[in-house]
Amino acid sequence: MKVHRGLLLAVLWLCVMVSALAVVHTTHRSRVLTGELVAAQKARDELRFEQERLLLEKGAWSAYGRIEQVAREKLNMHVPGSNERVLVPEQ
Template structure:
């Protein structure tokens, strides 16, 4: 009778272990899918960040700022006679 009980316990332990393995593999797959999605989102954000840096560099270019200052604001470099040097 004890051999049957031992066999039943071993079969039950085997089934529980198999269910644990299936659960662990399922959990691993779910986490891998989530990781892949997060990596894709990270890559897309890095691409957008690069585009924004390029756009910022374009908008902040000194030639462009000089052109806008001259055209829209009517600014110009002062003439030599217009410059006043203040000394203490």
């Protein structure tokens, strides 16, 4: 009976130790994953900010007035006069 009782205590003690180590491991893993999550959320927020900035910049660069200004100043383009227009007949 004492052998069974001692064996039972040893098994229970082993179970308690395994359980404690599992808690320590799980807590550590949870902290590591929480850190990774925070870093990923920060990167997401930075990418969203960059996307919004780029969308605003795209809108500014693609505005009709901006395109016309670049065409006039850098490409020396102008609206053709009536004498510069050529009509191409349909076939």
